[in-house]
Amino acid sequence: MRLSDIMANAGLSGYAEIALILFLLAFVAIVVRIFWPGRDREMDATSRLPLDEDHPQTRHTGDRA
């Protein structure tokens, strides 16, 4: 029996819809995570990276302890 025979009889008609739902769930998870409150300072700092480049950086980035 060939792989294509197995696939043809595997009943995969709902396969694409399942993928759609999985991707939608992943998308919702990302949206929730991005807009969750409490990351303003971090977001603001990161958004300024292109503008900070002309100034010398005098600390280890990320090492904020």
Add this chain to the structure above:
Amino acid sequence: MKPQLDTFSYDDKIVRQFTWATIVWGLVGMLVGLLIALQLAFPALNYGPFLSFGRLRPLHTNAVIFAFAGNAFFAGAYYSSQRLLKTRMFSDGLSRVHFWGWQLIIVSAALTLPAGFTQAKEYAELEWPIDIAIAVVWVVFAINFFGTIARRRERHLYVAIWFYIASIVTVAILHIFNNLSVPAGPLKSYSLYAGVQDAFMQWWYGHNAVAFFLTTPFLGLMYYFLPKAADRPVFSYRLSILHFWTVVFLYIWAGPHHLHYTALPEWASTLGMVFSVMLWAPSWGGMINGLLTLRGAWRKVVEDPVLKFFVVAVTAYGMATFEGPMLSVKSVNALTHYTDWIIAHVHTGALGWNGFLTFGMIYWMAPRLFQTKLHSQKLAETHFWLATFGMILYATAIYSAGLTQGLMWRAFDETGRLQFPDFIETTMRLMPMYYLRVVGGALYLVGMVMFLYNIVRTWQTRPAGYEVPEIKAAPLAQVYVEPPHPAEPVGALARFVRAAWHRRWERLPLTFTVMTVLAVVVASLFEIIPTFLIKSNVPTIASVTPYTPLELTGRDIYIREGCFNCHSQMIRPFRYETERYGEYSKPGEFVYDHPFLWGSRRIGPDLAREGGKYPNLWHVRHMEAPATITQRSIMPPYPWLLRDAIDFPTIQKHVDAMVMLGVPYGDAVTRAPELAREQARTIAADIEAAGGPKGLADKEIVALVAYLQRLGTDIRKPPAQAGAGPGGH
């Protein structure tokens, strides 16, 4: 304790090199674009084989995509990555290999495409040795880029870097899988896939080439250069992250919308449409994010040509990404597919988004790269207005042409017959719009010449030696300590959304890259596996047999001359198509088509059922001088086909390659040239008997006629002939 600072410098020489390449190749690509626009308006400008429309059109698309936009991406990426990552590029040597390798590939394209060497896949026309070179150079770029990330001094990867990463890995995947083929000579190959599967792979590639070569890299550039030029951070960094992930998640699915109502399985087409429509949201989110970055800086826009270019670029991105999902809706697509509307859509994106973003970026970088003032702000302003006006003129003309074409093709009169049964009627109606397009394109090109002049004059005032500023930055700490979170999460959901895992990805480029690849690969496999493995998607037809050796040769000539650039071979199941062209196309008809030749545009009529419509002599006369058969035809003449001899000895090699692909060639496996000569003699005798030219039995025209006469005839074969095979013509 203060950490010790590293001292280093950026490699701006490579940025200058890519910048020059962008401008020079952009000029060449747009010049070829203007020439082919002129050829459609004035067909007499098709001169000889090397300068005919079918061969030049892929040269135009390849030049503007890979040479102009490609070099622009590299210039911007090399400039911004070093600064965002606070390090010099990983290897100056690899940067140079990347630069010269890429330019060599462009030169190879410029030589081989007009010479007729093509794989016949849009934006993937280049033949297999050049494809291998592209893969190698791309890997060099990737090693250099990821090496730079590994040596960075900034812990967090700014969103522009994410877009670059996604572009680099996805383009590699797309390029490799779409270009898998069996070589049949030094510059000849046949796609590994056939018919429906080949079409599916091509548009999975084709759509995502637009996504990951023309969109995501330029979004990365936008997120870096727009804040720089406006001197303010991006409006919403959260929105930019959302923009990134949704684009990566959704784009990869959308390819099948290029194949609505074709022989592609319905489910794949629908899936492509649904994901395309979902793309509306992130694309517009991105556009709004770009425009709102200028909040409070609109006064600057009035004064600064750089910002003007950026504003139009982002607006064009919004327009093109509004229109794209709209065109993917099946009922809209039924009207617009194969028409000039798609050409207008593509040019809104290419001229507006890619072009204007590149112009703005280079005008911004030039004074910094050449360490002097821009030669003329006024000239840059004039460039802006000329290019804007040219683009509007181009788009208005070609949108009108597309709409006119689509409506005329489907018009029925009161008796229920096609209102415009002669295809040429619909072509003639477009000519004023084709003239207008030439004017629009010429204006854009004049702007490009001003751009070159302005940058050259700026370069001329550079200092005797470039200053190399020393940059100081602290190296990354060995151990990363998570910053204290203001509100510690409570509960599983909160822990998830706090998402320390994601923040770790942002610091761990390898993991981040793997996740991006995973999103792209999983989405691709969801569509690809069923298309390839579920038999019911491509029901076979018993009477469909492989092309005879001579027909295969004719098909190769059809490919060489780029006929697929103007003629589709796919009749959609609409009454207005079946009335005009015949029975709609079935998936099983294409199982031996390596590559598929469905086309994406109808400058001329569909040829899927061309076989048997006209006598052999008609085709000879038509190919020699189309306007003598169809008055006012805009098709180029192909007189060399009546002069040039068929290369019979190579036919065996081509048949052998097909056999390797699993095409059942029977007798022809051992005596392909002999069978070809036999069929050629029969056709030549028929042409001569009908009063046509003598002595065509060894000329290329006979092979092409054999192929054209075969098109779409298999499903009409009587059962007795069905099993005759390629030797039984």
